[in-house]
Amino acid sequence: MTAEAPTAPALSHGRLVPVTVHFDDLDALGLLHNARYPVMVERAWAELWQGHGFAFEGDWAAAEDACNAVKELRIGYEAPVTRPGAYAVHLWLERLGTTGLTYGFRFCSADGAITYAHGTRVLVRLDAATLRPASWSERFRSVGRELLRPAG
Known part of the structure; x- marks a missing residue:
């Protein structure tokens, strides 16, 4: 009899990005x-969005949608x-608004x-000329909807 390797928990939402x-x-x-935790989370998000064609070059x-700024960052540490x-x-989205979003993350x-x-981290999409809030594009919102955590 051979021991089975433990299986990873299935993700009910979001994506798991290697770091x-x-x-x-x-x-x-x-x-x-x-x-270093926020830096690695940022790199994972950049990789995920670049995979969907959104990047700052x-x-x-x-x-466009990659022109955004951080409004808030919250992090809690569970284990070293x-x-x-x-x-x-x-990575996943908690909320996808007109000009902002809140994403959730676990370093795991x-x-x-x-x-x-x-x-969690709150981002605001900015207009490059005015640096005022601007609406996410429909293409970005479409990808974002796929990353939303189900309610409840």
Whole structure:
């Protein structure tokens, strides 16, 4: 009789994006530095959105939906990351408004089974010329709707 490998929990919403923790991401105690979590979450989001054709390539006017600013970031730490290696970020949208959105995230084990940190971040879409709130495009909203966490 052979033991079966544990299976990763099925995601009911969002996407699991692989990330790598490097040795130099750890602090003097050998823990993933608290400031590195948001950086890794940002990189995971950038990868996800770039996969859908949304990216900043140096021109804010051409960036359209990628022209946005962070309004709020909240993060809670559940368990320390104590070694370099493969991990993941579970990403989803909590809310998709006309000019803003709130996304949720979990920094987790590569299979999504263990949560190390979780949080939310509020973004506002900006008009590149005025830096005032602007509406998300319908193409962006369409992709965003696929990432919304189901109510309840």
